[in-house]
Amino acid sequence: MIGRIHIAHPVSQLVEKTESLLSGADLDRPAAENAGKTPARYAALGEWEAQVEQRVAKSVESSCPENSSLTEVVNHVLRLDPYAGKEWNPRLFALAVLGCLTGDPSAAVDVGALSRLWWAGAETFDDIVDGAPMDHGAPGGWSPQHLLIGATACLTLIPQTVVEQSQVPAEVMAYWQDQLTAGSLAAMEGQLIDLGASPDITWRQVLSGYVGKIGAPYGRDAVMAVRLITAESTILRGWRSFGRLFGILRQVRNDNLDFRAQDEDLANGTATLLLAHAMTTGPSVRQTELSTLRAAARQDPEARAELRCRMTSGDIFSGYTARIHGLRDQAHELLGQLAARESDYRDVLHYMINEAADRALVKHAIAA
Numbered sequence: 001m002i003g004r005i006h007i008a009h010p011v012s013q014l015v016e017k018t019e020s021l022l023s024g025a026d027l028d029r030p031a032a033e034n035a036g037k038t039p040a041r042y043a044a045l046g047e048w049e050a051q052v053e054q055r056v057a058k059s060v061e062s063s064c065p066e067n068s069s070l071t072e073v074v075n076h077v078l079r080l081d082p083y084a085g086k087e088w089n090p091r092l093f094a095l096a097v098l099g100c101l102t103g104d105p106s107a108a109v110d111v112g113a114l115s116r117l118w119w120a121g122a123e124t125f126d127d128i129v130d131g132a133p134m135d136h137g138a139p140g141g142w143s144p145q146h147l148l149i150g151a152t153a154c155l156t157l158i159p160q161t162v163v164e165q166s167q168v169p170a171e172v173m174a175y176w177q178d179q180l181t182a183g184s185l186a187a188m189e190g191q192l193i194d195l196g197a198s199p200d201i202t203w204r205q206v207l208s209g210y211v212g213k214i215g216a217p218y219g220r221d222a223v224m225a226v227r228l229i230t231a232e233s234t235i236l237r238g239w240r241s242f243g244r245l246f247g248i249l250r251q252v253r254n255d256n257l258d259f260r261a262q263d264e265d266l267a268n269g270t271a272t273l274l275l276a277h278a279m280t281t282g283p284s285v286r287q288t289e290l291s292t293l294r295a296a297a298r299q300d301p302e303a304r305a306e307l308r309c310r311m312t313s314g315d316i317f318s319g320y321t322a323r324i325h326g327l328r329d330q331a332h333e334l335l336g337q338l339a340a341r342e343s344d345y346r347d348v349l350h351y352m353i354n355e356a357a358d359r360a361l362v363k364h365a366i367a368a
Contacts (some may be wrong), residue, residue, distance in 0.1 A: 012234060013235045014133065018330055022211050022248070023204065033097040042087055042351075044344035046113065048095050048105060050083075055113035055162070064153070073142055073150035074158070079148075088352060090250060091116045093218060094225040097239060099345030100338075101229060108225040114159045115221050121154025122187065122217070129191070130268060136282045167227065175227050179330045183220030186212045194271065199291065201363070206276040207248070214251040215244035222246075238338050245331045246349075249356035254325060256360050266297040266304045277320045313361050321361055323357040325368075328357035 005203040019111050056078065083089050095105035128144050128151070142150075163176045190212020193205070222243035223236045230236075239361045255265065255272045265272055279290050290310065296303035310316065339346045 015238050015241045031153040045096050045348050046091050051109050052112040055109055057117050059158055059162045063158045074153050075144050076125050077150040077154055078120045096223040096345045096348050097222050107228045110162055111224045114162045117154045117159050121151040124151040176224050179220045179224050182219050186216035201271045201276045202280055203276045206271045206273050210248050210251045211244055215247035216245035219243035242334050252360040253356040261303050269298055274311055274320055278316045324357055324360050
């Protein structure tokens with residue numbers, strides 16, 4: 001185990017700034033220069049995906065009864081993961097983090113497998129909670145109830161098996177177990193904040209939910225990877241903050257995947273950061289109008305189209321853009337301090353930060 005890692009001096013101050021952003025503050029800061037502007041070399045990370053998948057398969061095989069319905073439904077939940085087998089797979093985040101620090105992410109394969117299982121379960125669980133149509137295209141025609149059981153196994157017991165079977169020192173295994181539990185509980189709290197959002201939503205409230213349900217698991221993956229080589233609290237805290245910030249950017253990206261997803265959020269009454277920004281900035285008259293539109297959008301397609309149009313135009317969208325760019329630039333700067341050495345793995349993370357922020361701000365044509 002490496003006792004010390006070189007990091008640039010101001011990391012503690014950067015972590016403080018990051019935590020302020022994650023608690024809802026807006027910081028005045030210059031735009032990041034050149035970070036992640038060149039095409040990243042994903043092959044350095046993507047070549048590890050096969051090993052992660054093998055580790056996932058081994059953990060499912062050792063956790064579930066042989067030839068059981070549970071095995072089949074768990075494997076179906078894994079296939080439903082929208083990022084499985086895709087380039088720029090965020091499930092490999094932990095391997096990129098360790099690669100930044102050592103040049104060799106192999107020791108983080110178990111963390112990648114745990115993450116792959118956990119996120120597959122979380123995606124399915126979240127879809128069921130949101131009432132989204134489920135893909136039943138598998139032998140057996142799994143119902144949402146079947147998938148909920150499979151998702152629960154992926155979120156809890158099978159990742160625990162990964163930890164227990166890992167060939168790591170006892171103190172690292174104990175740390176991993178604590179992080180798995182803490183990350184899952186934080187995600188549950190974030191989901192409850194999301195479900196319980198009041199009509200008078202705020203940026204701070206929505207961000208708090210995002211930090212829990214998306215940021216905390218990425219923070220967990222980061223510190224589990226870093227704990228393989230150091231126990232220094234400053235370094236672990238820095239990487240946790242980076243992971244949480246990375247997760248927020250992934251969520252705003254997902255919020256804006258396409259206009260259909262946006263309309264689903266407005267129809268469901270989902271509180272997104274864009275909606276929170278729109279409803280808490282500008283004149284009070286406009287805020288009242290948007291609140292009325294939001295209530296009508298639950299049932300009225302025309303109200304949804306009007307609300308979405310107003311949220312993505314004028315000073316509302318320019319102000320939101322500035323806030324997202326602030327999160328993006330903070331992520332770039334913090335990563336540069338935590339991983340001072342240039343590498344393909346750091347390039348991959350810089351690229352994924354930019355890609356998430358850019359996709360979060362793409363405007364889509366309104367459906368006729």
